Amino acid sequence: MKEKRFYRIRRFFSGTPALGWLLGAFGAVLLESLVGDPFSEILGLPKIPVLFGVVIMLKKPALIPGAFAYVLLIYAIPVILFTRITAKGMNWMADKLDKMPLWFSAALHLLVLYFTLDLWAQVSDYRLLLIKLMLIAIMLTLSLNVINGYMGEFSCSHPGFMALGAYVASVFTVGLFMNDRLFGHALLPAGIGQFLFPIGLILAGAIASIGALVVAIPSFRTRGDYLAIISLAFMFIVKSLIENLEVVGGPRGLSGQPDWATLPTVFIWAILCVWTINNFVESTMGKALNAVRDEESAADAMTVNTRKTKMIAFMFGAFWAGIAGGLLAHVLRYINPGTFGLQKLAEVLAMVYFGGLNSVIGSIVGAVGFNLLSEMLRPLEIFKWIIIPVLLILVMIFRPTGLIAFKHFDIREILKPKLKMKERV
């Protein structure tokens, strides 16, 4: 029986609710921040391994036992012990939370998650940057999944939307609040800029979604390959347009964005993005998207307004892509038109199809997995770009729609207390 394959392993881990895992992870990260430094010294490591020791293992094979022991003693064993020991208490707490309003319980879990990430990121700036980029990647992947997964088009215009968002947000912050050689003196004091930053981001998303109309309107008459070309042409046009706009730096790019995309900001935007997109795809409109994907004429016959549906989906996806672009510009603090080219397109597409179509959780897994993989394999240099494509090809061959496709993302289901798996007869 297939179900029995990993039965023992699954049973071993099954009794702990999400709260237990989160608190366990928090405990492990706390342990690392307390004793990580002396501990890595004892094990002969130069510093705390930033990415679970994988980078160090690939760089210096002599340190493999040390890094392995570190990961085992700091992360694996404490987390497993903690979750096993407290499983009962955690289930009791999860049960209590389950009876409270959902927003409260979700907020509590997110708070624990945030503190875990924050503490984990305090060890090095590299981790901080990685987490920010990962959260932005989640937003991008989700917003592309709305178009490519839920609506079933093959849109290649995402880098274009990102570029629009990134430039609008950058012009907003740099132009209004910074002394810059391109835009002259600051018009407003930088102190209030931090609070107006969300407005800049929303503006970025709005401009990106207006740009999406260029792709959405031709999509009324055609789809599939022709739409792929139209969106590709849109991407080239945006890139070329920015290259020719000397006002925003042309091909040299735009720099000097203020450091306002801090971890809490990016985290809140990412959560907002996941929340709204999940609500969107679970709504009637989301079902209409699926209907348009599966059979457009049938959807039309069932009173789905296909034009409105397509337009909203494109604009909605582009909105979040624009915001993600704006955040990316403020995380990197330098953008140029080359950032938003064919390479970005391949990356975003890979994340969507790796994680899984038509699934919010798949997008999250895809974005996080792809980013982690790509950072962990960095010491392999160019061979990284052979291993990752091979992995993706294997995923495509064995699971053509991605790792976790066509799954509902039900927050209540995830947070509820877990009972131990019973022996099945």
Next chain:
Amino acid sequence: MTFTFFFQNVVNALQWGSFYALIALGYAMVYSILMLFNFAHGDIFMVGSYIGFGVATGLLYLVTSGFIPLPHWLVLVLTIVISMFLTSFVGVIVERIGYRPLRNAPRASAAITGLMIGIILETGNLALLGARRLNFPSLIMSRTYEIGGVFVTNKKILVVLVSIGLMLALDQFVRKTKWGMAMRAMSYDFVVVPLMGVSIDVIAPLTFAIGSGLAAAGGVLYGIAYPILDPYMGILIGWKAFVAAILGGRGSIMGAALAGFLLGFIEIFVAMIFPSTLRDLIAFSIVLAILTFRPYGFFGKPYSAKLRL
């Protein structure tokens, strides 16, 4: 704008369009059979160019060291033919590992595999040969003729003539031979035709092989015209040829060739009239406008909305 200036640009556009047309043919052929775009095709063009580099260097070495005395024109012909032959195997391998396992999968998955194979080809090239750029050996002496004030190099004539010749040969192959008939039948219906004893496992690799061979010819000619090779040279030209293939009408072979030339003309003439930095902007705006008003390309037929999505 004088007349000679105009014709000078016509010559340039013909040469530039030849590359697009040769690559777009490969996209269109694969599409007509499998209804899939081979996104690794731009990189197959790159591989073809590198194979051409290897073959040309080897042959020139043999000639100069006096092993086999060959006239110069024969070296050129042999380089093109051998590179086409060798690169067609690359196409067959790509089909075997990237497309055959995914024949019944959603089409977008195959597109992703194609993209990833493209990245593997680029990186593999980078790993094998390093990041330095290679100089394509000069196979023919550059000569410039002046015809009524228009300067034409013999390389340009060669590029245009060879690519038009290859296109005519392909046309004859598809229309006159038995294999060509099988390919046409397969593009008509790939579900029923295999029941008639024409195996798709033979026709699909054949299509990939021919498409890759044409791309390799394009690569060698590109190397002759612009003798600097780097591993990423296939990306942009490949995507643009993909645009041309769609513009011609998907699956239409002659449409792809004509649209390739058209794209070349658009790009060269935009660069002639406007500053050259605006080239992509205006060229793609024209493409966008064409597709908005004629969504099925020039020679494509309006299919039903759903194919194999």
